[in-house]
Amino acid sequence: MAGNPLILDIRGNSLDDGPGIRTVVFFKGCPLSCIWCHNPESKSAGWEIGFAADECVGCNTCLTLCPEGALARENPYFIDRSRCTLCFTCADACPSGALSRVGSQMPAEEIVRQILRDKPFFDTSGGGVTLSGGEPTRHMGFLSRLLRPLKDKGVHTLLETCGLFDFQRFCQSVLPWTDTVYFDIKLMDAKAHRQYCGAGNDKILDNFEKLAQRFREDRSRLLPRTPLIPDITATEENLTAIAAFLGRAGMDRIQLMAYNPLWLEKNAKIGEYSSHGNDASMATWMSPEKISSCRAIFNNVGIHAI
Template sequence: MSDKGLIFDIKRDCSEDGPGIRTTVFFKGCPLSCIWCQNPEGKAVKPETDIHGKQIGTWYTVDELMYRLLQDKPFFISSGGGVTLSGGEATLQMDFASKLLQALKREGIHTAIETSGFFDYQRFKDEMLPWLDLIYYDIKLMDEAASQQYCGQSNLRILDNFSRLLADARIPVIPRIPLIPGITATKENLQGIAAFLDKHGVKSCALMPYNPLWSDKLQKLGLPIRYQHKGFMTPAEQKTCIDYFTKSTQPT
């Protein structure tokens, strides 16, 4: 159904998904299954209902979606903002996402994507990259076995796609590392990611502190909670992660 896209949310006035005032479109379906997923309602590749009978996921044509997005164009123009594709994983609906990006660029709207990096690289390069202005690229785990255990997939494609993207993209590619206590926010993992980025000449990234609010979403979906960490990260915990990350890239 590439003429329609399955969307589970459209959030306006977003300030953390790219420059300026943005509208973020959340695509339903994801090839990963991270046990701490911030948007568990975006995992399934089909519409579903929560425990209250509320539908999650709506099919849109490009025209229907553009009608909603263009309402915010004055805010994009005045703030230097635009539209960000998120999820779930937008690349899982590659045909529709490509058509949407092209429609946005015809309107002169800045485009960005938040991606897990688990996609067919050649298709992404041909069908999405030409119409993107910014890429946020998640790098979660350096150990392949840990990636399979906690995210449900090997990380080899993710790391390889990132390396290829740095060589091919003529736009900013910003790596983002979610700080998950006991999983990604460990000395070994953060130093491994820092060394990987340093090897590729990447000098900056975004570290995203843990947010525990996703567990409420799982309960509404009637799904089991596989990871328990109730509190937000403290400033001290965040500083420790930053120290792990930055010290590993300093010359000895």
């Protein structure tokens, strides 16, 4: 299995990741590092150890087993990650699942087999498979081994991407077996994109324009999406700039994803603590009024915001 990417999760019965009932494959590893990432466990491509404090039953099994002495009740984070060697002795022994391996490795054929078990649900609901992450396009060769047999079996395929990929390889290895692409556009200002997402946006915007051109006969195959992050992406200036960009690319719809603070809890589970976690605006769910005002920016220029 050497060389197979790590999978964060394979989740069936999803109603949130495309049309119908879907099975979603979450890959680990992303070329961006957005500070608000809602799947922070998927940012790193490598193994991680997770700790959910609220699931711990206090049996102390892990404390006695850890060969590195990396676990301590006195440590507010419980795990000293500088000492942890990721041997997973603790996770394998933890009776409650509070400690867990983050990531698993399996061959493409096994994932295909798992997905095809859900085909009856896809067929009755107009659903299919969604590849998400992390960033699935980090593993283009693996994706083609996954998507090809699924398309052969008549499964609808959808890819969620941050847009930072090699366009030529994407067209060769992924696009021929992909029905729909959900493409994130977060920030139009290059400096802000670097600051909050860890990389520039030139290539992302360029890839989007090329893809819009590819799909010019059937724009329903491409859906731009913007996460509404308070005071960062959800500003009038940024959303107006995104609307103008989409208009130039000939697009007439966008999906806006309302902010929720659940990423803070997920971050803590893998020992990450963002300084933005203390921002008052980051602590609460986005209000319906704010979401409506963001939608209006697009609707006012003829871009349907869903």
